[in-house]
Amino acid sequence: MVEDDAAELICISVIDGEYFIFDIDAVKRVRNDHHVAGILVGTLPQVPQQSVFLGLPVQLMPEEAALLVQQGVAHIIDEALSHGTILAVDENNIDEAAAKLKINELESTESESQGALASYSTPTVSSTDKYPLPESSVSAIYDTPRFHIYKYLHQKGYFISPGLRFGSQFLAYPGDPLRYHSHYLVRGLGYDEEFPLLELVGSGRLGTGVKKAWMVGARLRNDYQDNFAVLRPSQTKDGEGSESNDDFVSFCIEWAGFG
Amino acid sequence: MDDLDEDYDNVPATQGRGEQEDAESDDEQQDWRILPAMGSNRRSLPKRGEKEYEPTGSSSDRNNLDESRQAMYIALNGERRHTSKVHISGIWYPHLQKAKVLVARGPHFKSIGKADSNGVIWLLPEEVIYLMERGSMSLYNAHGDTNISLQGCYAACLGACHGHERYLVYAHLKRLGFIVQRAASFDGYVGEETVQKLTSSRARKLWNFLVQKFASFCIGLRCVFAKKIPSFGPIVCGGVWRSYDSIYKALQIIPFYSHRGSIATRKSTTAPFRVAYNIWKPRPSFKKSSPGEPDFRVVVVNAQKDKMPTLAQVDALFATLPTAHGSTSTSQQRLRDGYKNVIIGVVDCGIISFVKFGDVSFGDERIFEKKAANSTTTKYRPTKK
Numbered sequence: 001m002v003e004d005d006a007a008e009l010i011c012i013s014v015i016d017g018e019y020f021i022f023d024i025d026a027v028k029r030v031r032n033d034h035h036v037a038g039i040l041v042g043t044l045p046q047v048p049q050q051s052v053f054l055g056l057p058v059q060l061m062p063e064e065a066a067l068l069v070q071q072g073v074a075h076i077i078d079e080a081l082s083h084g085t086i087l088a089v090d091e092n093n094i095d096e097a098a099a100k101l102k103i104n105e106l107e108s109t110e111s112e113s114q115g116a117l118a119s120y121s122t123p124t125v126s127s128t129d130k131y132p133l134p135e136s137s138v139s140a141i142y143d144t145p146r147f148h149i150y151k152y153l154h155q156k157g158y159f160i161s162p163g164l165r166f167g168s169q170f171l172a173y174p175g176d177p178l179r180y181h182s183h184y185l186v187r188g189l190g191y192d193e194e195f196p197l198l199e200l201v202g203s204g205r206l207g208t209g210v211k212k213a214w215m216v217g218a219r220l221r222n223d224y225q226d227n228f229a230v231l232r233p234s235q236t237k238d239g240e241g242s243e244s245n246d247d248f249v250s251f252c253i254e255w256a257g258f259g
Numbered sequence: 260m261d262d263l264d265e266d267y268d269n270v271p272a273t274q275g276r277g278e279q280e281d282a283e284s285d286d287e288q289q290d291w292r293i294l295p296a297m298g299s300n301r302r303s304l305p306k307r308g309e310k311e312y313e314p315t316g317s318s319s320d321r322n323n324l325d326e327s328r329q330a331m332y333i334a335l336n337g338e339r340r341h342t343s344k345v346h347i348s349g350i351w352y353p354h355l356q357k358a359k360v361l362v363a364r365g366p367h368f369k370s371i372g373k374a375d376s377n378g379v380i381w382l383l384p385e386e387v388i389y390l391m392e393r394g395s396m397s398l399y400n401a402h403g404d405t406n407i408s409l410q411g412c413y414a415a416c417l418g419a420c421h422g423h424e425r426y427l428v429y430a431h432l433k434r435l436g437f438i439v440q441r442a443a444s445f446d447g448y449v450g451e452e453t454v455q456k457l458t459s460s461r462a463r464k465l466w467n468f469l470v471q472k473f474a475s476f477c478i479g480l481r482c483v484f485a486k487k488i489p490s491f492g493p494i495v496c497g498g499v500w501r502s503y504d505s506i507y508k509a510l511q512i513i514p515f516y517s518h519r520g521s522i523a524t525r526k527s528t529t530a531p532f533r534v535a536y537n538i539w540k541p542r543p544s545f546k547k548s549s550p551g552e553p554d555f556r557v558v559v560v561n562a563q564k565d566k567m568p569t570l571a572q573v574d575a576l577f578a579t580l581p582t583a584h585g586s587t588s589t590s591q592q593r594l595r596d597g598y599k600n601v602i603i604g605v606v607d608c609g610i611i612s613f614v615k616f617g618d619v620s621f622g623d624e625r626i627f628e629k630k631a632a633n634s635t636t637t638k639y640r641p642t643k644k
Contacts, residue, residue, distance in 0.1 A: 079410060103399050
């Protein structure tokens with residue numbers, strides 16, 4: 001349904017404050033068209049007793065969800081609301097016998113169609129009415145250093161994943177993390193924000209030790225832009241650099257073994 | 260830089276290799292193209308594939324990426340289906356935040372679910388999501404008219420799991436085959452069972468404390484009468500020293516933390532530093548009714564929201580744990596695992612790291628005595644896991 005209508009908004013489910021994508025077509029779209037990979041967090045039903053290959057749903061970082069909404073390609077669906085009518089129950093009036101009868105009916109129709117050995121399947125996505133949330137549900141993070149650097153790198157074409165494995169805010173990959181190693185341990189800062197120099201040593205050395213570089217970056221403050229023109233990244237080679245990238249400045253730190 | 264080279268040279272060969280492997284495996288080297296082969300032989304563990312440095316723009320590069328993606332999408336599109344032999348079905352009751360089990364076939368119930376006095380089995384929300392994700396269960400709503408989807412299951416159950424982080428850690432450990440159950444302190448309330456254990460261990464600690472004090476008092480007396488510690492000058496002087504042992508003992512003048520010497524008074528733990536799950540290694544003899552002491556305890560924290568625990572928080576957390584009694588354990592084990600230990604699972608948007616915190620009293624391990632006994636050097640590993 002999604003493929004024939006590319007303009008349709010991608011549905012990002014918000015459940016208990018976390019962002020998920022359950023629909024495989026949406027997963028393909030964000031990965032192929034918007035280079036947002038997310039993290040697979042579900043058990044893969046074909047090979048359930050391992051944690052190397054995981055399955056749906058895909059969890060998105062708040063920054064990923066917010067960016068897709070800001071770009072107008074996705075909207076946030078409140079799944080608790082969307083499933084409200086299905087899951088609703090009147091505590092004082094539970095008719096379990098009737099429910100069991102209906103379940104038997106449901107299960108028998110399904111097993112009949114399966115022939116000899118009855119089998120039961122679980123759909124991945126519900127076909128309920130969707131309750132989209134307004135953009136304001138994610139826009140609170142638009143003006144955070146994390147979001148600034150996320151957006152900056154995303155616009156430059158990087159794939160970005162959570163940075164826990166190397167103790168940073170994000171990891172930046174030059175291509176799809178399926179095929180390529182990450183290049184940067186990313187730390188977004190406020191422009192005037194101070195950080196301990198020891199962090200530079202620690203992260204710089206750690207990054208170099210795992211064949212990556214540590215990147216710090218911040219969005220230039222408006223009144224600083226003219227004074228720091230020299231720091232602005234020049235137009236990127238392929239001419240892809242959009243205006244919004246001009247107000248961002250980033251540095252990479254690598255630990256060189258001189259001497 | 261010299262010190263950099265030195266650092267690397269000093270790392271023992273085995274450790275160095277381990278670190279490298281870790282770094283690589285941490286970088287999620289998944290090659291989904293090998294996954295279809297695993298379907299036929301499920302016993303083999305998945306292998307990791309090769310990654311490139313960066314896109315080169317070549318057509319083979321492009322093909323590899325497309326193949327990998329295609330293989331992944333096919334795997335992700337796999338159906339969640341199970342046969343009637345291992346059928347599990349249940350009804351989700353949102354007001355109870357539990358699922359009532361209607362059909363319970365298959366091996367899962369050895370370690371999952373809890374039966375009430377009527378013999379009805381109930382599943383906790385994390386157990387429901389886990390079974391649904393692996394395609395082992397059908398879940399219905401209270402009216403019985405909808406086969407709830409995985410998405411609906413998340414919408415219904417995740418809020419009752421006390422955070423997605425906890426569910427992720429639960430599912431990760433279940434996938435690896437561990438037996439995982441909610442700890443008494445799961446929702447902050449420390450149950451009666453733990454309180455009893457605590458009082459008994461507190462009495463023991465008090466006793467240990469008194470013994471320790473008496474012992475140190477005796478040692479003090481001996482020092483005063485036999486070998487005075489001078490207020491200045493060398494600590495070891497005068498008298499006759501017949502062994503290095505006694506010299507080392509005399510040198511031990513710096514106070515140190517001793518597990519035996521400290522009394523753990525019960526303090527209230529603070530979220531999230533409470534044991535969320537008890538973990539047992541897989542064993543055929545496991546009984547839900549009498550699980551025995553868990554092999555591990557795990558606390559779950561959020562990498563972005565939570566800070567490193569303060570000493571007071573760790574202290575309060577350790578006070579809720581029983582002391583491990585390993586009389587047979589070697590000093591190396593005691594230093595590695597501590598008298599008590601707890602595993603902290605740190606979760607950042609779907610990625611989990613585990614760190615072990617141990618209550619270790621280094622000063623109690625008198626290395627010099629052992630050195631004298633077998634004159635071998637012993638190396639100790641850091642307790643971080």
